Amino acid sequence: MSGPNTQYDPVEVSALDPAAVDANVADALAAIEAATDLDALKAVRLAHAGDRSPLALANREIGALPPSAKAEAGRRVGEARGRVGAALRARQEALEAERDERMLVDERLDMTVVAPRRPLGARHPISTTIERVEDIFTGLGWEVAEGPEVEAEWFNFDALNFGPDHPARAMQDTFFVEPGDAGLVLRTHTSPVQMRAMLTRDLPLFIVCPGKVFRTDDLDATHTPVFHQVEGLAVAEGLTMAHLKGTLDRFAAELFGPHVTTRLRPAFFPFTEPSAEMDFQCPICLGKDPACRVCGGTGWIEWGGCGMVNRNVLSAAGVDPERFTGFAFGMGIERAIMLRHGVPDMFDIVEGDVRFSTQFGMEI
Template sequence: MKLESDAILEIKEAFMKELEKAENIEALNELRVRYLGRRGTVTQMLKSLGTLPEDERPKMGKAINDLKNDIEDMIKKRQQELIDLEESSLERLDAIDVTQPPKGRPWGGFHPVVEVMHELIDIFLGLGFSVALGPEVEDDFHNFEALNIPPHHPARDMQDTFYLEGSELLLRTHTSPVQVRSMLKYGAPLRIVCPGKVYRRDSDPTHSPMFHQLEGLLVDTDVSVSDLKGCMIHFIDKVFGRPLKSRFRASYFPFTEPSLEMDIECIACSGKDPSCRICKGTGWLEVCGMGMVHPNVLRAGGIDPEIYNGFAWGLGIDRVAMLKYGLNDLRMLFSGDIAFLTGGVV
């Protein structure tokens, strides 16, 4: 190795360039070994002093030692800088920003469908109804036969109903079986609402294979269609918070006679917008089916139709939730989107 002042300067400049690139303690230690280790550049220069004339050794030795001290000082300074940077980074990670919202799991809340269900139930509780519940896995008698649905009825088709393999059980297609069970258990007079999940083999923007129903049953003496209509008009007005126009159309259900369907004026346009996406320009929205309880259903429930009569009705809670929250796709209610619980979706 050639010992000259220019060589010492070149080594120092080369070291300083490499020092700038050392971004961690490990790289800095490697640099220390390369220049100051037993086989390092500066150490080899010190070992080569014996090759110089005797009168040049003191001057060159001092220059090399000065280089060694400078390198050690620069390494020490850079090491402290790296330590400070690491500590600062850790402090930022551990710091608590009091301007940020608190972390952790937020408070839970009711799903929109459940909120609507509770609201509907409260309305009927105010009318003197009680809540009745029943199993979601039903048998043929309670789900079909007791409700005057004969074996040849299309509702019993495999394409409409979920049957449990290897048994005669099925997932209930409506909450009407709860009405039969309640009549058999409590007799008459009876005034109940039956909320819960029901299952049908159907899935599209307005249908789900699992959805929620709220059905009602009133059995007493001298019950009329006028009682039914008055009850439902009051109910609908309460649900949407204002009086709405309504109409009743003749329909058919095996478990009621006569049977009706109830329409209400469009809650979005009140029938004034031909391009309304809610009512499709008709001005009306179908909300529920209803009717006077068929005598065969009363008999299946152990009630004498010569003494008692009554009315029943049913609606989809998900459908009401869609109308209240302005949704156009039923599947959004079952997407698991947290926005439904925070109001972000509406």
């Protein structure tokens, strides 16, 4: 700031010269009008209305004037700064309005336009069918159990009453894990999970065991070397074949519809006695078309095996067969999909074409 100016000479205090003040205002108004966005206006504000702007410096020089000149100089500089401030506010309002209008256009979302999404995949019907089966049995109060896919030969065969010479133990049916004397196989069914459950859980026991199994079958229209099963086991006091039949009837009705009719045919399995094959009436022809391709004209479709748990199996698990009885059953997941949806060929299920999976949606 300049020293005292007792005689007020506008040349000596040039920043307060009326022409200089008017010129600063004109420069500021031109710069404000030329600002095309808010960032540019911010720079103009600092240059023409900030602490180091010409009008701010002129305002500081007022203190150097004699008392008789301060009022007139203050009025002149105040009016100039007021004009610049008003111009800045008006320009900011205009630029903000332009920005908001532009955002409404640039960021608008047309909710009526279908997004160009490329479907990346779909859940496989095997997964959704297994989940549906689990939901059915957990709704009945059962538990879901799991076990290893590489299984000890004792759990897979011996504990389930398969004799040493049983054909299922041959290389033609079973994948053995090297070395040959390791006693390990790729499980041929999920029944070992039932044995593990009886050894580790308290009775009464009600479990369902879905999972992947392996057999040395060739891939054809109805067979595959890797497939999925769901097996169930119930062990308690007083269980009979009537409980088994009622459970399977409920299972079939939940999976295939309330109209389904079932029957049991005598059969043989090492781990159940008595044993049976469960069939249900062909949903396509209802047994009225001798040329039906689904049931072969018989009117019935085989679904899986079942029976009362063999006493030897209960004893191998440390369960007293004099006190407890149990029933077990096993069905193929792929077969259920083929029967429920009319899938004619196993290749459609296993080859991994996403077009096959997408037709089932998220739940079947």
